[in-house]
Amino acid sequence: MxxxxxxxxxxxxxxxxxxxxxxxxxxxxxxxxxxxxxxxxxxxxxxxxxxxxxxxxxxxxxxxxxxxxxPALAVEMDDRVGGLSPVLAALAAAGINVKQLYAFVSRVEGKSLAVLSLDETDKAREELERKGFHLLESRSLEGGSDADEPYLGDHLGVDFIW
Missing domain, CATH: 3.30.2130.10 (VC0802-like)
Structure with a gap:
């Protein structure tokens, strides 16, 4: 998140x-x-x-x-026509309303990101993870995170301080 x-x-x-x-x-x-x-x-x-x-x-x-x-979710998608559709379909099937969305191309080759504000952020997170979507996390400059965890800074070229 x-x-x-x-x-x-x-x-x-x-x-x-x-x-x-x-x-x-x-x-x-x-x-x-x-x-x-x-x-x-x-x-x-x-x-x-x-x-x-x-x-x-x-x-x-x-x-x-x-x-x-x-809180918001940052979802990694393939940068292709229709790449956002499966994300939105999963949320709709779970009865989760999207309040706001903005998407952009990532610095990671072939990937895009969507930032979503949702009615039920925790439920959305669980549902998207269950469906196999990669949700990106912030991490502190001091604390770091697991190297295998998708990391927002890899996509945007920055470490985040929360």
């Missing part, structure tokens, strides 16, 4: 750039970013995977941003 930041942003020019500047000033690297307009109103939302959740949260909160840290 990984941690995702959700940042509420005013829906005005420059607010996204301001958030990005805050993270850069805190030396936090964004590894994935999705931005959405939340419909009629004056706010949007940025969802991020970052190199250092604690530093990012602290810097953003100090600059006046509302930040929520939430």
């Amino acid at each position: 990984i941690q995702q930041l959700r940042v509420t942003l005013p829906n005005v020019p420059g607010s996204l750039g301001g958030m990005v500047a805050v993270l850069a000033e805190a030396n936090v690297d964004m590894k994935a970013l999705a931005v959405s307009d939340r419909g009629p109103g004056d706010h949007g939302e940025a969802s991020l995977i970052v190199s250092d959740v604690k530093a990012a949260t602290s810097a953003l909160e100090q600059s006046g941003h509302a930040v929520e840290v939430s």
